[in-house]
Structure formats: C-alpha cells, structure tokens
Amino acid sequence: MAAKTEARLEERWREILTVHARTLGEIDRALHPYGLGASDFEVLDLLATATPRDGEQCRVxxxxGRLHLSQSALSRLIARLEKDGLVERSLCLEDRRGVYVRLTGKGRALHGEVLPLQRAALARTLGE
Structure with a gap:
C-alpha cells in the first residue's frame, strides 16, 4: 500500500513539474518579443500590484519570498531590469543593507502592455 501511495505522489509531482515547465515556456515565448521572460514579468507584476502603505516602498x-529565485539571482534580474529602465533601486536609509525597488513609468507601461499576453499564456496552459 505504501509503495502505491508513494508512486502516486511521485506521479503527481512529475505532473506538477510538467505543467510548470510548459507554462513557463508559454509565457517566455509570449513575452520574448518584448525582451522579457517569465521571471522578469513576475517582478514587474509583483511591483505593479504591490500596495505598500503610504510612504513605503517595496524591499527586494x-x-x-514571493519569487522562486535565490537572493543573488533576484538581485541580478533587478539589476538587468534597472539597466533597461524598467525599475529603480534605492538604498534604505534606516538599514543600509536594505534595497528598495519600484517600477518606473516605462516599466509600468510595459507591464500594462504585456499583462494580457501573460494572462492569455496562463489561460492556454492552465485554463479549464
């Protein structure tokens, strides 16, 4: 019985990985003409939908915790987005180790332009 349960778990895990890979690939293909990948979009989307309290900014x-990237990979991704003029970084004055990040006008506009493409890719791969 335990072997059957284990086999079902393993099969379900592989199904999840397959759906994840297929979805990322679909998003990457949809956003490639805009110079973005799935992870780039996730950062832009989180920043666009984040609602920090008045006077607060989003800390890297x-x-x-919301992206499936290491701290160093996220830092490199944000540096690339900053180089492309899509986000701005600033240091936290209270904690010099802290870094804030926010969308620029260009980043917000690009996010708005590609959002329907990303959502359509999700619908194609995850839709009922």
Missing part, C-alpha cells in the same frame, strides 16, 4: 528582500 520582500520579493525573495
């Missing part, structure tokens, strides 16, 4: 550290 807060994004790490």
């Amino acid at each position: 550290q807060n994004l790490v």
Whole structure:
C-alpha cells in the first residue's frame, strides 16, 4: 500500500513539474518579443500590484519570498531590469543593507502592455 501511495505522489509531482515547465515556456515565448521572460514579468507584476502603505516602498528582500529565485539571482534580474529602465533601486536609509525597488513609468507601461499576453499564456496552459 505504501509503495502505491508513494508512486502516486511521485506521479503527481512529475505532473506538477510538467505543467510548470510548459507554462513557463508559454509565457517566455509570449513575452520574448518584448525582451522579457517569465521571471522578469513576475517582478514587474509583483511591483505593479504591490500596495505598500503610504510612504513605503517595496524591499527586494520582500520579493525573495514571493519569487522562486535565490537572493543573488533576484538581485541580478533587478539589476538587468534597472539597466533597461524598467525599475529603480534605492538604498534604505534606516538599514543600509536594505534595497528598495519600484517600477518606473516605462516599466509600468510595459507591464500594462504585456499583462494580457501573460494572462492569455496562463489561460492556454492552465485554463479549464
């Protein structure tokens, strides 16, 4: 009985990985003409939908837990988005180790342009 349960879990896990890979590939293909990948979009989307309290900004550290990237990979991705003029980084004055990140006008506009493409890719791969 335990072997059957284990085999079902293993099969379900592989199904999840297959859907994940297929979905990322679909998003990457849809966003490639805009110079974005799935992870790039996720950062833009989180920043676009984040609603920090008045006067607060989004800390990079807060994004790490919401994305499936290491701290260093996220830092490199944000540096690339900043180089492309899509986000701005600033240091936290209270904690010099902290870094804030926010969308620029260009980043917000690009996010709005590609959002329907990303959502359509999700619908194609995850829709009922």
